[in-house]
Amino acid sequence: MIDETHDAKRKSWVASADGHSEFPLQNLPLGVFSPPGATAPDAGARGGVAIGDSIFDLRAALDAGLFSGDAQAAAVAAAGPTLNPLMARGATLRRALRRRVFDLLAEDGSDAARVRPLASRLVHPAAACTLHLPAAVGNFTDFFAGIHHATNGGRRRDPNNPLNPNYKYVPVAYHSRASSVRPSGVPVRRPHGQRKLPDEAAPSYGACRKLDYELELAVWIGPGNAQGEPIPIAEAGSRVFGLGLVNDWSARDIQQWESAPLGPFLGKSFGSTVSPWIVTAEALEPFRVAQPPRPAGDPRPLPYLWDDADQQNGAYDIALEAFILTASMRDKGQPPHRVSHSNTTDLYWTLAQLVAHHTSGGCNLVPGDLFGTGTISGPTPEGWGSLSEQSADGTRTLTLHSGETRTFLADGDEAIFRAHCRRDGFAAIGFGECRARIV
Amino acid sequence: MIDETHDAKRKSWVASADGHSEFPLQNLPLGVFSPPGATAPDAGARGGVAIGDSIFDLRAALDAGLFSGDAQAAAVAAAGPTLNPLMARGATLRRALRRRVFDLLAEDGSDAARVRPLASRLVHPAAACTLHLPAAVGNFTDFFAGIHHATNGGRRRDPNNPLNPNYKYVPVAYHSRASSVRPSGVPVRRPHGQRKLPDEAAPSYGACRKLDYELELAVWIGPGNAQGEPIPIAEAGSRVFGLGLVNDWSARDIQQWESAPLGPFLGKSFGSTVSPWIVTAEALEPFRVAQPPRPAGDPRPLPYLWDDADQQNGAYDIALEAFILTASMRDKGQPPHRVSHSNTTDLYWTLAQLVAHHTSGGCNLVPGDLFGTGTISGPTPEGWGSLSEQSADGTRTLTLHSGETRTFLADGDEAIFRAHCRRDGFAAIGFGECRARIV
Numbered sequence: 018m019i020d021e022t023h024d025a026k027r028k029s030w031v032a033s034a035d036g037h038s039e040f041p042l043q044n045l046p047l048g049v050f051s052p053p054g055a056t057a058p059d060a061g062a063r064g065g066v067a068i069g070d071s072i073f074d075l076r077a078a079l080d081a082g083l084f085s086g087d088a089q090a091a092a093v094a095a096a097g098p099t100l101n102p103l104m105a106r107g108a109t110l111r112r113a114l115r116r117r118v119f120d121l122l123a124e125d126g127s128d129a130a131r132v133r134p135l136a137s138r139l140v141h142p143a144a145a146c147t148l149h150l151p152a153a154v155g156n157f158t159d160f161f162a163g164i165h166h167a168t169n170g171g172r173r174r175d176p177n178n179p180l181n182p183n184y185k186y187v188p189v190a191y192h193s194r195a196s197s198v199r200p201s202g203v204p205v206r207r208p209h210g211q212r213k214l215p216d217e218a219a220p221s222y223g224a225c226r227k228l229d230y231e232l233e234l235a236v237w238i239g240p241g242n243a244q245g246e247p248i249p250i251a252e253a254g255s256r257v258f259g260l261g262l263v264n265d266w267s268a269r270d271i272q273q274w275e276s277a278p279l280g281p282f283l284g285k286s287f288g289s290t291v292s293p294w295i296v297t298a299e300a301l302e303p304f305r306v307a308q309p310p311r312p313a314g315d316p317r318p319l320p321y322l323w324d325d326a327d328q329q330n331g332a333y334d335i336a337l338e339a340f341i342l343t344a345s346m347r348d349k350g351q352p353p354h355r356v357s358h359s360n361t362t363d364l365y366w367t368l369a370q371l372v373a374h375h376t377s378g379g380c381n382l383v384p385g386d387l388f389g390t391g392t393i394s395g396p397t398p399e400g401w402g403s404l405s406e407q408s409a410d411g412t413r414t415l416t417l418h419s420g421e422t423r424t425f426l427a428d429g430d431e432a433i434f435r436a437h438c439r440r441d442g443f444a445a446i447g448f449g450e451c452r453a454r455i456v
Numbered sequence: 457m458i459d460e461t462h463d464a465k466r467k468s469w470v471a472s473a474d475g476h477s478e479f480p481l482q483n484l485p486l487g488v489f490s491p492p493g494a495t496a497p498d499a500g501a502r503g504g505v506a507i508g509d510s511i512f513d514l515r516a517a518l519d520a521g522l523f524s525g526d527a528q529a530a531a532v533a534a535a536g537p538t539l540n541p542l543m544a545r546g547a548t549l550r551r552a553l554r555r556r557v558f559d560l561l562a563e564d565g566s567d568a569a570r571v572r573p574l575a576s577r578l579v580h581p582a583a584a585c586t587l588h589l590p591a592a593v594g595n596f597t598d599f600f601a602g603i604h605h606a607t608n609g610g611r612r613r614d615p616n617n618p619l620n621p622n623y624k625y626v627p628v629a630y631h632s633r634a635s636s637v638r639p640s641g642v643p644v645r646r647p648h649g650q651r652k653l654p655d656e657a658a659p660s661y662g663a664c665r666k667l668d669y670e671l672e673l674a675v676w677i678g679p680g681n682a683q684g685e686p687i688p689i690a691e692a693g694s695r696v697f698g699l700g701l702v703n704d705w706s707a708r709d710i711q712q713w714e715s716a717p718l719g720p721f722l723g724k725s726f727g728s729t730v731s732p733w734i735v736t737a738e739a740l741e742p743f744r745v746a747q748p749p750r751p752a753g754d755p756r757p758l759p760y761l762w763d764d765a766d767q768q769n770g771a772y773d774i775a776l777e778a779f780i781l782t783a784s785m786r787d788k789g790q791p792p793h794r795v796s797h798s799n800t801t802d803l804y805w806t807l808a809q810l811v812a813h814h815t816s817g818g819c820n821l822v823p824g825d826l827f828g829t830g831t832i833s834g835p836t837p838e839g840w841g842s843l844s845e846q847s848a849d850g851t852r853t854l855t856l857h858s859g860e861t862r863t864f865l866a867d868g869d870e871a872i873f874r875a876h877c878r879r880d881g882f883a884a885i886g887f888g889e890c891r892a893r894i895v
Contacts, residue, residue: 155634155635156633156634156635161718171717181716181717182716183652183659183713183714183716186652186658186659187659187713187714189716189717189718189721190718190721191630191631191718191719191720191721192630192631192632192633192721192725193631194595194631194819195594195595195634196594196595196680196683196819196820196821196822196825197683197818197819197820199683206683206684206818208817208818209686209816209817209818210816210817211625211626211758211760211813211816213622213625219625219755220622220625220626220758221758222758222759222760222816225817241635244635244636244638244645244726244727245645245727247648268817271817274622274626275622275626275628276717276719277620277621277622277628278610278620278628278715278719279600279628279630279719279720280630280715280718280719280720281630281718282628282629282630282631283813283814283816283817283819284817286631286817286819287683287684287817287818287819288683288684288818316658319650319659319660319661320661321650321661374650374722377648377649377650377661377722378647378648378649378664378707378710378722378723378725378726379636379645379647379648379726379727380633380635380636380722380725380726381635382635386635
């Protein structure tokens with residue numbers, strides 16, 4: 018539903034929320050933060066809304082009596098140290114919260130005279146706040162829905178048949194590790210592990226020699242399902258609370274040695290980084306598009322994965338970028354090097370298909386569950402969303418604008434992901450950064 | 457440490473805790489239950505200790521002022537709706553709790569005169585209580601440490617090289633699904649899913665046709681580790697809070713079709729069943745044994761997985777049994793059919809090796825994490841702990857004592873696991889049942 022909260026002509030009284038900001042009045046992503054002056058990094062953690070270079074404090078707004086009805090119920094559910102209670106509720110409450118926060122932050126809002134004198138209590142400079150994980154991640158599932166990434170990886174196994182026979186029937190996925198998900202900005206230690214390169218006679222234990230990032234969309238799940246009760250495809254899209262970015266850091270050498278026959282384990286579970294702001298399903302409404310038609314000859318998905326409405330309107334047009342900022346670039350004040358750019362329309366499956374498949378056997382989703390879509394690569398090299406693709410598993414060197422070269426990540430390198438939505442007639446919105454440095 | 461709580465001559469004033477019970481005074485496993493007359497199935501959930509056919513109520517004992525010092529701190533941590541707070545503490549507190557509960561329940565305990573008049577408040581008939589999951593499962597990791605199971609499965613892939621090259625170097629594992637773990641007794645719905653048998657041209661969606669159980673040891677993790685800080689092998693064993701049983705239900709047809717290249721997903725995540733009682737590391741002290749020597753020619757594990765003391769004393773001698781109770785047997789009052797019996801000494805890796813490996817890349821374990829060891833099969837057919845092994849993936853028919861035949865599980869079948877420890881000079885202890893019916 019595209020409503021008044023998408024009106025591009027409306028402005029916020031928070032001056033920085035202008036046309037240059039990722040967080041204009043039309044975005045209003047949700048997150049969890051500690052306000053300036055907190056006694057400990059996670060003290061006073063509470064829900065907030067990004068607006069320009071500031072954060073709107075939901076607890077402060079509740080304390081000021083600015084909510085009523087559904088919006089109040091939603092704000093209460095969002096004002097604690099995780100967004101899980103709000104995630105457990107449906108879109109109605111989330112929408113009521115969005116409408117009221119839009120009104121409170123609009124220059125010409127209905128309560129402007131009452132709100133503006135409270136500005137210093139309601140809005141904090143984001144740079145002075147600490148951002149946390151937006152939710153307690155109950156379970157983290159990582160899909161493999163980026164078909165160009167799957168093809169690039171499979172080509173090294175079998176150049177003529179890069180995709181496994183199940184790929185175009187099954188939204189392939191594995192369970193990943195929930196405990197090691199961290200918010201943007203928390204450094205990632207280069208993992209040690211057991212690895213054996215193909216030309217080595219025996220495995221050894223040591224620091225990862227093929228440390229990679231994977232550019233993925235993060236899907237945060239709202240209301241779940243009872244165990245044993247699959248979510249039909251026609252309802253599956255409504256279980257998406259909102260979207261962010263996730264870096265599914267990958268230790269390729271550990272992964273390559275450990276994965277037979279049960280799949281990735283320690284090569285993926287030393288850490289995953291998510292962007293702290295969740296762009297809600299409501300904010301993304303104008304950027305929904307038709308799922309690109311399947312190439313001729315591809316099988317039609319089984320009925321439990323097929324819904325005409327989902328095909329017509331269940332994909333998203335989100336532009337994605339991956340950058341590397343080396344220690345040298347940082348020292349010299351240089352900008353990061355853009356390695357790739359792709360789009361969520363490069364996904365082979367819609368998010369509703371991922372939800373429907375995940376629950377099709379009766380597995381219960383829980384509010385706050387996190388999906389990664391799998392690496393989103395475009396069809397050509399400038400779209401390849403991991404270094405294993407960019408470097409052909411380390412056999413091809415990538416030259417950065419600084420003149421430095423990489424196959425995989427060096428210590429001190431920072432991987433930075435960004436995402437934006439643009440459509441004529443609508444305010445452009447961004448996702449904020451998902452970034453972390455290797456230490 | 458084998459102390460007075462293992463003295464086989466001591467008896468409990470709870471008469472049913474005699475030599476025939478799985479839960480004598482020397483066992484004292486921990487769980488979470490709701491007492492008789494609870495207003496809802498999960499109302500009043502609290503920690504308890506199994507004793508004979510009864511449950512000792514930790515909250516009631518706290519209310520009666522029966523604890524002090526470390527034992528009191530432990531009882532407070534164990535008296536809530538999950539054992540996670542106690543799991544977060546180390547062995548010292550757990551041991552203090554064990555010693556005090558032993559003393560409170562001993563016929564000749566130091567406070568017998570004070571305790572016995574309170575018996576009706578302190579002890580509930582287990583049959584009138586509801587047992588819950590003992591912990592909120594943060595993360596569920598399933599290993600593959602049963603080498604005979606791995607060999608049996610691999611033989612179908614390659615009769616001459618059934619084990620992958622990594623098997624004897626890496627404690628292979630995958631992340632499994634935490635949200636769908638349920639306590640013993642909760643029925644399991646036969647999952648639907650997408651599956652394609654090798655002789656079918658295209659996949660279809662429907663009810664699982666190869667529904668299996670897997671007999672595994674459940675390992676409950678106590679204190680965890682900070683992200684990025686591996687637990688050394690010499691300390692790893694101490695992170696085990698206690699043990700139970702887990703049925704890693706498996707939809708073989710779904711699993712076989714979906715698993716390339718990322719491993720099992722929906723074939724395993726529709727549900728897992730755990731026994732409700734956690735037999736603590738302390739109760740198991742008398743049943744620790746040397747890890748059986750590796751067969752000649754097997755590689756020595758890398759140093760991060762090797763500790764002499766662990767090899768000498770880090771395995772457990774726990775006898776395991778798997779039964780099927782069909783609907784017909786149930787109707788006729790017949791006992792279940794024992795399908796297999798094996799022993800935890802059939803594991804190729806010690807529990808300390810599993811913990812050390814899991815954290816070796818920096819992955820953080822969390823109190824309440826659950827490991828499955830992987831199916832524990834013995835070397836010969838009577839020890840094979842899954843029906844896919846017993847039936848050679850459905851190609852061989854198993855005849856039950858009732859005359860019924862099976863390849864995989866039929867609706868109405870109940871899989872029942874039991875485990876016991878016996879050693880001369882010590883009281884025998886049991887794990888209680890891990891059972892659930894297919895509906």
